[in-house]
Amino acid sequence: MATDHDALWKIRQSLADEGRLPGRRAPLEQAQLEEIAWRMLRAGVQPTVEGIRAVYGSGSPNRLHPMLRRFYAGLATRLQLAPVAEDVPTPLRQLWLQALDLASDAVRERHDAQAEELRLRVAELEKREAALERKLKRLRREHGETRGDAPAE
Structure with a gap:
C-alpha cells in the first residue's frame, strides 16, 4: 500500500523530471506551491507545509503557511464556482x-x-x-x- 511519503516522492521525482524543481534553492513562488498542492490533491494527499517542503526540498514554514492559505482560499473560491444545485x-x-x-x-x-x-x-x-x-x-x-x-x- 502506497503511503503519503511515497506519493510525495513520486511528485518530487515527476517535477524534477519535468525540470520544474530549480537546481539551486530559489524561494518557492506561489505558482510553484499551487502546482505541488494540486499534484498532492490528485495523489490523495492533503497539502501541508511539511508536504510542500518534502516535495520542494526546502522552504520556511513562516513563508509557506500564508502561501498555502492563499491556495486553500483559491480552492474554496474555485469549488464555489462549481454548480452544486441538486437539480443540475x-x-x-x-x-x-x-x-x-x-x-x-x-x-x-x-x-x-x-x-x-x-x-x-x-x-x-x-x-x-x-x-x-x-x-x-x-x-x-x-x-x-x-x-x-x-x-x-
Whole structure:
C-alpha cells in the first residue's frame, strides 16, 4: 500500500523530471506551491507545509503557511464556482468541472511558457554579466600594469 511519503516522492521525482524543481534553492513562488498542492490533491494527499517542503526540498514554514492559505482560499473560491444545485444533472456538473480544469491547465501552461522565457532571459543576462565581469577584470589588470609602469611625477 502506497503511503503519503511515497506519493510525495513520486511528485518530487515527476517535477524534477519535468525540470520544474530549480537546481539551486530559489524561494518557492506561489505558482510553484499551487502546482505541488494540486499534484498532492490528485495523489490523495492533503497539502501541508511539511508536504510542500518534502516535495520542494526546502522552504520556511513562516513563508509557506500564508502561501498555502492563499491556495486553500483559491480552492474554496474555485469549488464555489462549481454548480452544486441538486437539480443540475451530474453530466453537466462534470462538464463544468472539466471546463474549469482545462481553463486552469491553459493558464498554467501559459504561465509555464512565460516562466521559461524569463528563465532563458535571466540565463542570457547572467552570461552577459559574467562576460562583462571578465572584461572588467582584464581591463583593471591591464590598467594596473600600465599604471605601475608610468613614471612618477
